Amino acid sequence: MASRNSLIRPLVHKLHAYVPGEQPKIKDLIKLNTNENPYPPSPKVLAAVKAAVDGRLRLYPNPTAENLRAKLAKLHRCSPDNIIIGNGSDEVLALAVRTFVEPVAADVNRRTPRAFTGAATVQYCTPSYSLYPVLAETHGAATNAVVLNPDFTMPSVAELKRGKQWDFNVALTFVTTPNAPGGRGYATSDLEKLCRAQKGVIVLDEAYVDFARENALKLALKHPHVLVARTFSKAYSLCFQRVGYFVGHPELIAALHKMRDSYNVNGLGQIAAEATLGDLGFYRANFRAIIATRKQLSRDLTKLGFRVLPSETNFILAQPPLFPAKEWLQKLRDRKILVRWFSAPEVSSYLRITIGTPAEAAALVKAVENILR
């Protein structure tokens, strides 16, 4: 047998896997590290999922999540052909890379012309969602990571043009809006200017949009090269079920469908997401509660010497006082509160704190007071 190393593609050897936040099994842990919703799904969703657990589990689910797409089309006032569902929005993001971007090696020998020079490049801002570079690398594509302003706002199109690093000619650009882990929301008018300037496909990843002032969905229905990504995970308390989707032009959506697994969305996930859409009022009350807790926690931590960035999401990014952020991570963990710290230099002086219940926020504030004492 050949050496085990030589059984594996060199590209895979060099890969850096995405590092998800921990899911530790510590009793009474206050878990504020992965932007999960602190409130459970609606009772109607739980009932729908429970009612579906029977002998039907032996059957394949609907291959295109037909009912769910029909319900989403109604909600977003578009056609089911404008929608593709994924096993979490992570899957549709991965499909976008595989559908629109050439691997570098294939691009070298490519004969068919494309509309732009960067056919093998995935572009994104940094800091933003750390999955994007992983998706590009697994595909063998090149990356263009463009640094945001120091306050994590996004440069204007004019500034991007002057700055030279941004490339308006790449196959695929990811913009997280509102951004993570910075938390800032972007104005739809600014996003539209960016979309107009961009030659390739642009994905607006709206994972946190339900906690924001604006959403950019209309851009996906207006511009044929714009896709908006949404997920049931964060705002709709369904991380466990893995359901996300793109809205966009039917031709792009049809291309993405060709690249996915035939039964990519599990049946219970489809049922849970459909039931979610039947009880949106329940979730809107949760959004209001989370936004109120976010405001209160931001004020409380600011009083305690934290520098809290403005957020339009269900988390805040904050620079803690007195000790390095990494030490705060451990000190809070010792008090059974888990937050997130990233080692990347632009964000290593910050903690990312998911907005939990008011009681969890109060416990965090108490722990901080305790640490500062």
Ligand SMILES: *Cc1c(COP(=O)(O)O)cnc(C)c1O
């Ligand atoms: C959480 C998150 C996702 C992934 O959501 P899933 O639907 O659970 O795969 C996508 N984009 C961003 C920016 C996220 O924070």
